[in-house]
């Protein structure tokens with residue numbers, strides 16, 4: 098009964114073209130096959146197209162998927178970082194996930210929260226508990242949260258709205274400075290819903306709305322998401338972000354759960370999803386996520402995977418996504434271990450989480466860390482991860498200004514494609530990171546951080562100097578020295 102009250106077939110059918118969706122499996126498979134043995138010259142051409150900040154065509158991504166030469170992969174990896182810096186500068190944005198409930202009516206085979214997993218104790222956080230969790234996350238220094246909801250009548254749209262308001266209500270004193278801090282942006286990971294409900298979410302003041310398709314391969318999708326469950330409806334999920342766009346939520350996030358089916362097919366699925374959103378709404382996904390399946394409590398499937406993705410292939414996935422969709426943010430999460438995260442961040446990632454606790458109530462109570470939706474590989478505190486990122490030469494950012502200033506959807510994507518957002522955001526990264534250093538950072542992080550800020554400020558001044566003095570070259574260092582003195 099509840100399924101019928103949730104899924105509105107008219108909000109699927111309107112997007113189909115001649116009854117067909119935008120994932121044509123035969124075409125994708127043929128394109129991957131046709132892309133075999135690409136010449137080095139063709140790959141170089143594709144890299145140059147990506148570096149000029151253009152979304153790749155499916156045939157081009159298919160060619161990248163078929164590269165075999167290690168030398169060519171080195172070029173692709175280098176281009177991925179170059180492109181990231183060109184579009185997003187060298188910022189890494191930090192966030193924390195907050196799991197509100199592990200009640201779920203679905204039975205996804207790979208998930209510890211699935212309804213039939215009797216080993217799982219069910220918990221749903223009330224507003225007070227969500228505020229406690231928010232305070233703990235704030236104490237780490239986060240400014241950006243993603244609220245994660247299971248699909249269940251108890252975590253319906255009213256519950257979600259109350260949870261978002263509870264987060265925004267909290268003010269907590271920063272431990273070092275005593276300054277009051279709050280969460281400035283709440284993103285949402287929630288089940289697909291109707292346009293009417295999405296409009297209510299939008300009115301509450303959310304940032305990005307995430308729905309991951311998990312797998313774009315229909316047969317696999319139906320095998321791991323039983324038909325009689327809400328999530329069993331492939332199309333209700335495939336068009337979730339179309340409905341979000343129609344509801345006015347123009348920052349949407351796509352993702353696939355790698356390990357369910359052939360990774361090459363899933364990369365193509367993500368590209369086709371991007372192209373569909375770009376063609377239909379003029380704006381692609383704000384971010385793309387590419388989690389790999391990790392073992393979950395009570396799930397056999399997550400331990401026996403025919404399509405498990407190796408670390409080597411995982412790096413290829415990230416670099417190909419970077420080149421294929423230059424304007425999308427790429428999120429590497431704490432599912433992965435610190436060593437791999439360190440490598441993958443250098444392949445074009447723009448966001449990561451830290452101090453992550455995915456047990457329900459895990460931040461304030463340290464509850465349920467052994468019973469989780471999946472396993473995390475990087476449990477380090479935010480301060481530790483920030484130190485590492487600084488040592489790699491990136492600047493951590495806690496900026497949420499774009500969302501408050503209306504730089505969302507088409508506006509931000511336009512700025513990104515003209516490579517001006519990175520420069521714009523560099524200032525905000527410096528400001529918000531400096532704020533973090535004073536309010537939360539350890540002595541060592543502050544020492545490392547000040548050095549990186551000095552370098553960033555120099556770059557900002559340098560850029561401005563050459564804008565102000567277009568005919569001058571080579572005199573910047575002396576000028577910068579004078580400014581800083």
Ligand code: SF4
Pocket residue numbers: 201202203204205208209210211212247248328470
């Ligand atoms: Fe529920 Fe999501 Fe887990 Fe599926 S993956 S069982 S929808 S919480």
